[in-house]
Amino acid sequence: MVDAICACGALRLSFGKPPELTALCHCFACQRRTGAPFSANAFYSVECVEIIGTSTEFIRIADSGRKVRMRFCPICGSTVYWQAEAAPSWIGVGVGSFADPTFAPPVVSVFEQSRHAWVRLDEKVERFQGLPTG
Template identity: 30%
Template sequence: MRDADGTYAITGGCRCGSIRYRVTKAPLFVMACHCTDCQEQTSSAFSLGMPVDKEGFSHTGEPVVITKTAESGNESRAYRCPTCAVWTHTTTDGTPDTVVVRPSTLDDAEWVKPVAQIFVRSAMPWAKLDVPHSYEKEFDDPTEIVKTFRSSGILDRLS
């Protein structure tokens, strides 16, 4: 949703409501991550991630932070509710100005559609998505992914 002043008002949180968040800037894109860490954290084939500008993200509640060193050598921090254990967002040292929101925790996720997937090398064969951008590992530069997302019309569903 958009507020009257043109800023975004995307909200979400954990199952029990202890952690709530708000995104006020347009998401950069939505992607699927097939890395084995995401598979383990979600007990599923992949996780969805929606990178947003850190300045446009705020949350209430005190999440538990689980830190892991990624394959890149950067630290990754998964934020989970201490009560219901839902994974709401992630930050990494590699992209310090970005918060990766977990779209499955959005109040309204009807508009969500990934335009990229990463760590396809560890994807379950039946779970590979038909998206414009696929990467065996991580991507170095998200510029093309952002362009694809912006031109896709996906954000128009939020208006």
């Protein structure tokens, strides 16, 4: 498996298992975090992730009112991973941090209510206007 690495290489995540979920998010917070019209995210069980290097934390409040702890490299500023209070057993990782064009494609797309109209997705991707419920 390929590691997730920041732009300068000082912060790295290594994984013992493949992601449990790969998803796209079109929420405004992800658009601002990535500087792109959506984010591509991989979610891993906390137990299978090894974090190598130091990160700086920025805490933002999600639309749900819960905290999301964004972790970024203090040298280059790349946001590599995050942990959401709403899902404490998972670590989210930006798919771009893997720099791997063969990475698992997304299976869901969330917050489509703020999706840019010109973004087209594969028909196989399950789509939600907000977060899935249930």
